[in-house]
Amino acid sequence: MAQKPMTKTQLVAALAEKTDSDKASVNRMLDALSEVVSAEMAAGGAVTLPGLGKFACRERPARMVRNPATGEQMQKPADRVAKVTIAKALKDVING
Known part of the structure; x- marks a missing residue:
């Protein structure tokens, strides 16, 4: 059974x-x-978070x-999307 994702409060x-x-800091x-x-x-x-992955912005053509x-x-115009590459x-x- 799938587990609920961790909330921001739980993460903090x-x-x-x-x-x-x-918790405030x-x-x-x-x-x-x-x-x-x-x-x-x-x-x-792009931003790399060591051990987690790389967050980047990717251009998509029209x-x-x-x-x-x-x-x-x-016709869908060109846009940008977020891409996450897992470390x-x-x-x-x-x-493992």
């Missing part, structure tokens, strides 16, 4: 316990990390897509 509590810090640090990664990716860059409800073909260390922990 676990990190505070691991680092012997208070861990929460601020987690928010700052999120802001830095988001800003870098919005600028088209393309033809089909509406599944009507079958109508339409080998994390893969080894999961599989």
Whole structure:
């Protein structure tokens, strides 16, 4: 049976316990990390979190897509998407 994902509150509590810090400072640090990664990716860059993976922004060209409800073909403009590449260390922990 699938386990529920860890919430931000649970993550903050676990990190505070691991680092012997208070929850408020861990929460601020987690928010700052999120802001830095988001800003870098919005600028088209990438961020590597050692042991976890690489977060990058990828360009997708304009393309033809089909509406599944009507079958109508339409042009979708170019856009950017987030791409996450999992680190080998994390893969080894999961599989091993």
